Amino acid sequence: MRHTRDVHTLAGPYAMDAISPPDRARFDRHLARCEDCAREIAGLREATARLAAAAAVSPPPALKARVMAVAAATRQRPPGPEPEPALRTWPLRTWPLRTRPLRTWQGRPTPSRRLVMAAGAVAAAAAVAAAVVFGVSSGGMRDQLSQAQASSQQVAAVLTARDATMMTGAVRGGGTVTIVMSHSMRELVFTAAALHALPASRGYELWLIGPAGDRAVIMLPPARHGMTGPVVASGLRPGDHLALTAEPASGAAHPAGRPTTPMMLDVVL
């Protein structure tokens, strides 16, 4: 048991987060009982905020679109205290199935992506040959996913999942996407910002592509104020990629549930 005065000397380190987790917890308990201390910390934090202001640097402009897109798909918390552990809701890099780091798919193609692109081309050829069969197997899935799209509860469930993982990246041809994924739920929420506008005859379509087969997830709804989605994709399987293509708006040209156009986005899930 330490003396209160001893705890109080942690005010400076606490205000600058220069403190170990156990010490932070100890000081938090102290603050809850000591109003003067809370006031002092508030004052010190006004000072540290000024230190932050002196370090201001403009972030890359694309960041704003991403933040806005994810915010649009993120449920806000109600006022008042909550027992939820702070700042732990968006852990990054916890997706056990992912085989490469987040950033690689933004830059140059990796061998793995080229492989997938090649597979996509083969799939496209096959799709043309099998044009007639569309709707038999994937129609039901589409209905299901359209309903999922309407369910903001489902979106919220993924976003608040304990293992929610967020990825962001650029779309070939313009725009950024944000994906929040829950491994345990085998679901992801997809949103996009500033996708290149398509002619009325075409629309963006989302796909799951992997060893378990290629599945059309959903024809994305038209963008509103530059924002597309959120939409939910369910039934993720190990090894799946998420792909985005620009397909005929009718959706009738990819009977076998395979993309007919080059992938504008390919994310290893």
Place this chain on the structure above:
Amino acid sequence: MTAIDRSDPDRARPSAAEPGAAADLTTYLRLVARGDADAFDTVYDQVAATVFGIVRRVVRDPAQSEEVTQDVLLEVWRNAAKFDPGRGSATAWVMTLAHRRAVDRVRSVQKESERERRTAVADVPFDEVAEAVESSLERERVRRCLGSLTELQRESVTLAYYGGYTYSQVASLLGVPGGTIKTRMRDALIRLRDCLGVAS
């Protein structure tokens, strides 16, 4: 209703350093708490550079800094209703979130790999001004106030706040007992607070 004319595209968007900005940010945060995306757009414009700046100072890696900045701003969106103006300014609330997130990221990364980090004092002098967006006046004021500290106080604050070190790490970097560093940090912040003329 509020005094904000939300149809006016030229509405003032003061930076965090200007007088009145804090009250303004508070007003916008209240709107954000009600799910107002336009208000969040404004909040982003007001705080993004400061958030990104301090995160980048601590984290260094630009890609990771962007990720952390995004997390912080989403945290602002999600938790806007939790902000209590009675317990400090909106700017301080956002910057506290930002700094803590940056520090959490650095420490979790450090756990993974014992990567070599030069000291913040040597690497990033407190008067670094590259790519600055904040008014040089504000920067100058902070620099002057940092300059009014004793050397030990200044090094403690710089290593802890800009470097993301714990006080015990600062103590061993500077070869000074931990108890001394704790006290110097508190003294330094009190002096900074008074020098910068912030309400306490």
